[in-house]
Amino acid sequence: MNIKLTVAYDGTNYYGFQEQRGTQYVTIQELLEKALSKLVKQRIQVIGAGRTDSGVHARGQVVNFKFDHWPVPLNKIPLAVNPLLPEDVVVLLAEGVSDDFHARFSAVKKTYVYTINNGKLPDPFLRRFTIHEPRLLDDKAMNDAAKYLLGEHDFKSFQAQGATVKTTVREITEADVERKGENIYISLTANGFLYNMVRIITGTLINVGLGKNTPEDVKAIIAGKDRTIAGPTVPPQGLCMERVYY
Amino acid sequence: MNIKLTVAYDGTNYYGFQEQRGTQYVTIQELLEKALSKLVKQRIQVIGAGRTDSGVHARGQVVNFKFDHWPVPLNKIPLAVNPLLPEDVVVLLAEGVSDDFHARFSAVKKTYVYTINNGKLPDPFLRRFTIHEPRLLDDKAMNDAAKYLLGEHDFKSFQAQGATVKTTVREITEADVERKGENIYISLTANGFLYNMVRIITGTLINVGLGKNTPEDVKAIIAGKDRTIAGPTVPPQGLCMERVYY
Numbered sequence A, B: 001m002n003i004k005l006t007v008a009y010d011g012t013n014y015y016g017f018q019e020q021r022g023t024q025y026v027t028i029q030e031l032l033e034k035a036l037s038k039l040v041k042q043r044i045q046v047i048g049a050g051r052t053d054s055g056v057h058a059r060g061q062v063v064n065f066k067f068d069h070w071p072v073p074l075n076k077i078p079l080a081v082n083p084l085l086p087e088d089v090v091v092l093l094a095e096g097v098s099d100d101f102h103a104r105f106s107a108v109k110k111t112y113v114y115t116i117n118n119g120k121l122p123d124p125f126l127r128r129f130t131i132h133e134p135r136l137l138d139d140k141a142m143n144d145a146a147k148y149l150l151g152e153h154d155f156k157s158f159q160a161q162g163a164t165v166k167t168t169v170r171e172i173t174e175a176d177v178e179r180k181g182e183n184i185y186i187s188l189t190a191n192g193f194l195y196n197m198v199r200i201i202t203g204t205l206i207n208v209g210l211g212k213n214t215p216e217d218v219k220a221i222i223a224g225k226d227r228t229i230a231g232p233t234v235p236p237q238g239l240c241m242e243r244v245y246y
Helices: A028-040 A074-084 A139-147 A197-209 A217-224 B028-040 B074-084 B139-147 B197-209 B217-224
Strands: A002-009 A057-066 A089-097 A109-117 A151-154 A169-180 A183-190 A239-245 B002-009 B057-066 B089-097 B109-117 B151-154 B169-180 B183-190 B239-245
Touching (some): A002 A028, A028 A057, A028 A074, A074 A089, A197 A217, A197 A239, B002 B028, B028 B057, B074 B089, B139 B183, B139 B197, B139 B217
Parallel strands (some): A057 A239, B057 B239
Antiparallel strands (some): A151 A169, B151 B169, B169 B183
């Protein structure tokens, strides 16, 4: 049986999603594998849709694993597994999927949301899930800038230096900047993301929000294919893997 | 000069508001006194409106302190003090008040809010600020029950055993139970609260929400003046000191 789990976590205390073999760092993958293995008294390894970095959160991370003669009814899995996980990691949903389903390779697109707390003073209740930017950001200009990201582009300017991938071309199908109260939400949906891409895009959009760049500059930043002309990589705590589409 | 500060904090990591002399436990009072003393290079002691317990939060705790020739403009105090505080404690506002203002004794009423996450599954993003009750609570019945609390009563049934005060009579002027999405908010405003009163009232209202008690039972629980007939004391993390009125 091939089982798909949807998982939410507060990543503050963890060293990202992916298991770090031979280290003492605790990762989400490791916690899930331990809990599932304990449940069925047999070693289980899971495949994750994406490797969230240290301190990054998820509301809709997806993992899958195969297991013959799985003993727990699917709808009971969350209730059975959650007590074996720390409070900041929660299995939301378990579904049976076809044998060829692969959490990572079957994904067609993903949505990430980055949250900026744009209040004058920091909010102690949001500090784990936002970055605080006390200077008033022009969210309209940021949203205009985000629209230049839409479509298929070479996003090399928005990839952390040193990363190696076959191609840096990706297609972004949603790029919205929205203010609700004191928070600004940057939502990006794409068929794939380069390493640190959402955090570098956010840093670039913040520069637009501060008036350091115009929305049109983003067009030139994409065209330049040069990491040094994009904005800074913002910290991980504002980032959340919102949803994976199959 | 007599200065009034409004303070918000995530109390998860602290041993309540009040300084615990001669212990290693870190309290909010101690953090505020250290930060203010560092700012003006002189020992400052603050008076708090109320002693929140270990793990309890505040959006509107109030403190005051007196200081001759205070060197920092009042509107700059939050920006000057916050960098000297940990991220989970934030000074929101500083105001000059009359010499006879006392954060505790001048308070005429206070509002506390207790938040219950009533979703089927726990939410890792809310776990520090709510308790999770997966059984569906009847919030309408809880609200009906809360109305019996309104007015001046002897609230002895809702005081932690062993506490000693001159009188257990208090006046509750607001008692509302409201569901928003998966959360249920219990808001209580009174001229004073007994030790653990909000947490015991919440435990009692949860019993009503589960159908273990009827709303009318609350009337009898008040009249009984007996801690053992009220509901359990719920954990601290759902509790927040919302506002102090002067």
